[in-house]
Amino acid sequence: MKIVIVGASGNIGSALVREISSSGHEIVGVARRVPEVTPRAEHLASVRWESADIATSDLDPLVAGADVVVHLAWLFQPSHDPDLTWASNAVGTRRLLDAAGRQGVPAVIVSSSVAAYSPGQGTPVDEDWPTDGPSSAAYAREKAYVERLLDVFELEHPDTRVVRVRPAFVFQRSAATAQRRLFGGPLLPGRLLDPKLIPMLPVPTGLQMQTVHSGDLARALAAAIERPVRGAFNITTDDVLDRDALAEVFSAKALDVPAGVVRHALGAAWRLHLVPAPGNLFDALMRLPVMSAERAKAELDWQPQHTGREALEAFLEGVRHGAGSTMPPLDPKSSGPLRSREFGTGIGSRP
Structure with a gap:
C-alpha cells in the first residue's frame, strides 16, 4: 500500500510516521521543510520525503498512485495574517482534495479538530454534533470550512473512502517547544511552567478541556488507514481537565479568574504582538464541547494508552526541558526568539 502523508514532519505527522514506519507499506512524507537525510540513510529509510507547499505546489504528482492520502498539514501562525493561514489551510486543503479526486485516490483521511464543533451544551457530543465552529477565530473558522469542503468532496466522489478525524488537543514531549512557541510566544521561558514555581494557578472560570497524546492519535490514524471505515471519529481520552485536575497537574492551589478578564487581557496582548494567540481563540477554548470517543473505540478498536x-x-x-526532534517544525533550535518582522506577521509554522 502506498501512503502519502501530507504534513508528515509536524506534531501529528511525526507520530504517525513512527507508528507505521515498520508496517511494510510504501510511505511518502510530504512537508514544506523536509528533514535532512544522508544518501545512505535515505536508501535504508522506510519513508521517502518530498518537499511541497499545499498552497502553491503541483500536488497531482505527489498523490498519483497513492492508495491513501493522509492530510495533516496545518498553518497556525501567523495569527495576524489570516489571509496567509486561509491560503494554506482552506485553499490548500481544497487543492489537495482536488488533486486526490483527479488522481482517483481510493481513500482520503483528514485531520479536523474539536475546534470544528459548534459550542457544547454540557453532555459529551458524538460525531453528529454540528461543525460550525465555536468562535470567530481563524483556526476554528478554517477547521469548520474544511468540514464543508469534505462534505462537497464526498458528494462528488462517492467511491472515495473519506475519514475525518477530530482530535482533542494533541500533545507529545517532542513537540513541546514548538507548541510553546506557537501558543505562548517565543519569549515565554519554559522554566516558568515548573510546578515548583507555581504555588497559585490562575484558571479561567468554567474552563474544561480534553487532550490526547500524539502517539494515541497516530494509532487511531493507522487504524483508519487499514480498516474500511468512513466518516468522522472523535479521538480523545475520557478524562476532562478542569480547574481541579489542572491544579493537581501543577501541584498548586487553583485561583478562579473571570473568563472575561482573561479574554480582554489576551486580546490586548495579541493586538500589541506580545502573545501569538488572539482573544477569540480563547473564546473558542471556553466554548468547546466535551467529546465522546465511543465510535473510535468500537470501529477502530482504539483505546488511548495515555x-x-x-x-x-x-x-x-x-x-521545561526544551524538548524537540530533528523534524524541522519541531526542532527546538527554531523555537527561540523571532525577528520582529516575523512575529505575528511573517513566517509562521508550515508543514
Whole structure:
C-alpha cells in the first residue's frame, strides 16, 4: 500500500510516521521543510520525503498512485495574517482534495479538530454534533470550512473512502517547544511552567478541556488507514481537565479568574504582538464541547494508552526541558526568539 502523508514532519505527522514506519507499506512524507537525510540513510529509510507547499505546489504528482492520502498539514501562525493561514489551510486543503479526486485516490483521511464543533451544551457530543465552529477565530473558522469542503468532496466522489478525524488537543514531549512557541510566544521561558514555581494557578472560570497524546492519535490514524471505515471519529481520552485536575497537574492551589478578564487581557496582548494567540481563540477554548470517543473505540478498536493528564504532563515536561526532534517544525533550535518582522506577521509554522 502506498501512503502519502501530507504534513508528515509536524506534531501529528511525526507520530504517525513512527507508528507505521515498520508496517511494510510504501510511505511518502510530504512537508514544506523536509528533514535532512544522508544518501545512505535515505536508501535504508522506510519513508521517502518530498518537499511541497499545499498552497502553491503541483500536488497531482505527489498523490498519483497513492492508495491513501493522509492530510495533516496545518498553518497556525501567523495569527495576524489570516489571509496567509486561509491560503494554506482552506485553499490548500481544497487543492489537495482536488488533486486526490483527479488522481482517483481510493481513500482520503483528514485531520479536523474539536475546534470544528459548534459550542457544547454540557453532555459529551458524538460525531453528529454540528461543525460550525465555536468562535470567530481563524483556526476554528478554517477547521469548520474544511468540514464543508469534505462534505462537497464526498458528494462528488462517492467511491472515495473519506475519514475525518477530530482530535482533542494533541500533545507529545517532542513537540513541546514548538507548541510553546506557537501558543505562548517565543519569549515565554519554559522554566516558568515548573510546578515548583507555581504555588497559585490562575484558571479561567468554567474552563474544561480534553487532550490526547500524539502517539494515541497516530494509532487511531493507522487504524483508519487499514480498516474500511468512513466518516468522522472523535479521538480523545475520557478524562476532562478542569480547574481541579489542572491544579493537581501543577501541584498548586487553583485561583478562579473571570473568563472575561482573561479574554480582554489576551486580546490586548495579541493586538500589541506580545502573545501569538488572539482573544477569540480563547473564546473558542471556553466554548468547546466535551467529546465522546465511543465510535473510535468500537470501529477502530482504539483505546488511548495515555490519559489526558499524562498527555498534558508530557507536554509540560518537554517545555521545561526544551524538548524537540530533528523534524524541522519541531526542532527546538527554531523555537527561540523571532525577528520582529516575523512575529505575528511573517513566517509562521508550515508543514
